[in-house]
Amino acid sequence: MKIIAVMSPKGGIGKTTTADSIAYILGEEHEKRVLVLDGDPQGDTSKTFGCYEPEGIGMSELLERHVCVGGDYHTSELIKATEYSHIDMIPANGYLMKTDMNLLMKQEENQVTRLRDALTEVSGAYDYCICDCGRLLDMVVINILLSASLVIAPVKVGGYENEALHNLEEQVENLREFNPEIRIKGIMTMRQKNKTSLEFEEWLREASGFDMFITPVRRSIVVEKATIGMTVLPKFSRNGIVTQDYREIVRELLEEV
Ligand SMILES: Nc1ncnc2c1ncn2[C@@H]1O[C@H](COP(=O)(O)OP(=O)(O)OP(=O)(O)O)[C@@H](O)[C@H]1O
Ligand SMILES: [Mg+2]
Known part of the structure; x- marks a missing residue:
């Protein structure tokens, strides 16, 4: 099982859209067996895949009450089937914020590696396993990053976004001691056809030194409509331009594996 985290310290940059679309295309179009993890207390991915329950079990139990930390849950007991035959998930809700606090207070040796064990x-x-992350590098996200072999980082045009990618690279570098396998690869997202956007894209690819997916993800209002409808994008818009872009990205991903 290849574990991929979708992470960026920026909010509203397309992390969830990227995680959900990649998971859907891998599962429903390439017939790969996919497990989606929701690492964000907002529970957006859980909502998109129809698994959100404000009081339900999921990621919090996986991190706090799994048998590997002396609890009573096995991983399989926390996995929910989605309406898609190739996609299962472990959902999250607001309790994940408390889980972060609880892990922080514990100071146990496995507090950052328990997800990997589970x-x-x-x-x-x-x-x-595709993991959607929250925007903070909290204990939940550190657990995810220490389990993953690849971190996909969406980045859009702008100086602060570029800096955010640098920061994430540094954070990932710091985690390498615990997870030597980890590497980071950017996706340019919300690309528009203006000069600034195109120049930024060229700089990202040619001169920034970041490892980038070749395919940029274009901006389209259809994505927002899919988000409002809480429907995974490639299902909402089977042949839309952004779905096509994510299809290309999945092709790149499958080629490199
Ligand atoms: N390629 C795109 N074109 C246009 N809108 C997009 C695109 N990708 C994402 N969006 C929109 O931007 C908003 C944020 O996207 P998304 O929820 O995926 O970001 P996020 O990084 O997961 O946010 P958060 O930090 O809140 O978790 C949503 O309204 C979504 O519909
Ligand atoms: Mg999100």
Whole structure:
């Protein structure tokens, strides 16, 4: 099972759209077995895949009450089926914020590696595990980053976004001691056809030194409509331009594996 985290310290930059679209295309179009993890207390990915329950079990139990930390849950007991035959998920809700606090207070040795331990239990059952992250590098996200071999970082045109990618690279570098396998790859998102956007794209690809997916994701109002409808984008807009872009990105991903 290849574990991919979608992370950026920026909010509203397309993390969830990217995680959901990649998961959907891998599962429903390439018939890969996909497990989606929701690492954000907002629960956006859980909502998109129809698994959101404000009081339900999921990521919090995986991190706090799993058998590997002396609790009573096995990973498989926390996995929910979605309406898509190739996609399962472990959902999240607001309790994940409390989980972050609880992990922070614990000071136990496995407080940042417990997700990795819990996921080994199901590593034979899935080809990919796609994790949507919140915007903070909290204990939940650190657990995800220490489990992942690839971090996909959406970045859009702008100076602060570029700096955010630098910061994330530094943070990932700091985690390498615990997870030597980890690497980071950017996706330019919300690309428009103006000069600034196109120049930024060229700089990202040619001169920034960041490892980038070749395909940029274009901006389209259809994505916002899919978000409002809480429907995963490639299902909402099967042949829209942004779906096509994510399809290309998945092709790049499959080629490099
Ligand atoms: N390519 C795109 N074109 C136009 N709008 C987009 C695109 N990608 C994402 N959006 C919109 O931008 C908003 C934020 O997207 P999304 O929720 O994926 O970001 P996020 O980084 O996960 O946000 P958060 O930090 O809140 O978790 C949503 O309204 C979404 O519809
Ligand atoms: Mg999100």
